[in-house]
Amino acid sequence: xxxxxxxxxxxxxxxxxxxxxxxxxxxxxxxxxxxxxxxxxxxxxxxxxxxxxxxxxxxxxxxxxxxxxxxxxxxxxxxxxxxxxxxxxxxxxxxxxxxxxxxxxxxxxxxxxxxxx
Amino acid sequence: xxxxxxxxxxxxxxxxxxxxxxxxxxxxxxxxxxxxxxxxxxxxxxxxxxxxxxxxxxxxxxxxxxxxxxxxxxxxxxxxxxxxxxxxxxxxxxxxxxxxxxxxxxxxxxxxxxx
Numbered sequence: 001x002x003x004x005x006x007x008x009x010x011x012x013x014x015x016x017x018x019x020x021x022x023x024x025x026x027x028x029x030x031x032x033x034x035x036x037x038x039x040x041x042x043x044x045x046x047x048x049x050x051x052x053x054x055x056x057x058x059x060x061x062x063x064x065x066x067x068x069x070x071x072x073x074x075x076x077x078x079x080x081x082x083x084x085x086x087x088x089x090x091x092x093x094x095x096x097x098x099x100x101x102x103x104x105x106x107x108x109x110x111x112x113x114x115x116x117x
Numbered sequence: 118x119x120x121x122x123x124x125x126x127x128x129x130x131x132x133x134x135x136x137x138x139x140x141x142x143x144x145x146x147x148x149x150x151x152x153x154x155x156x157x158x159x160x161x162x163x164x165x166x167x168x169x170x171x172x173x174x175x176x177x178x179x180x181x182x183x184x185x186x187x188x189x190x191x192x193x194x195x196x197x198x199x200x201x202x203x204x205x206x207x208x209x210x211x212x213x214x215x216x217x218x219x220x221x222x223x224x225x226x227x228x229x230x231x232x
Contacts, residue, residue, distance in 0.1 A: 004160075042221075042222045042223065042224070043161070043220065043221075043222050090160050090161070092160075092161075092220075105151075105163050105166065106161075106163065106220055107163065108160030108161045108162065109160050110159060110160050111158070111159065111160050
């Protein structure tokens with residue numbers, strides 16, 4: 001199993017440009033998440049999905065859109081990038097129905113470092 | 118989710134056991150203790166979790182006190198690759214839906230393993 005993979009690993013954008021970050025998981029997980037991590041801020045949830053075809057907003061959704069057309073993929077889009085979106089983006093996925101606490105075990109991808117100039 | 122308290126940093130010698138403490142005095146009966154770590158520039162990684170019994174897996178051991186108000190993550194033979202930020206998280210195991218299922222990471226404890 002590859003687990004959770006993210007592409008690209010690094011990207012530099014100019015203000016106003018658009019891009020899509022791709023997350024893929026091969027564990028048949030129902031839940032998928034997009035977080036961003038900034039220095040001193042910890043992880044903040046951008047958007048999440050509870051299943052194929054569904055998405056919902058997290059804590060900091062403004063400026064981002066997401067889609068989950070296939071269960072294994074979760075896309076994060078920036079329509080018009082801004083310098084405030086410079087961050088490290090992590091995708092994660094998790095089980096929803098396992099017992100014994102494994103419900104909350106999240107698997108993270110390696111991250112995408114995005115710089116917006 | 119119950120709040121957790123961890124010291125900001127600690128170090129240990131390579132090959133020795135690293136004992137990472139966590140206080141969670143307001144933990145509820147249905148909340149589990151989870152440990153994750155984040156090695157520099159990588160995504161967080163699940164380590165272990167437990168409810169009230171001590172747990173062991175291939176990565177670490179988790180010791181939870183009888184009153185469940187504190188726990189210790191033990192890396193039995195720390196290596197340089199174990200240098201990372203370790204997060205102790207307390208949360209319920211069931212019934213979380215939607216955005217409540219997200220993980221909330223605090224500042225964690227930075228473990229430095231020295232040669």
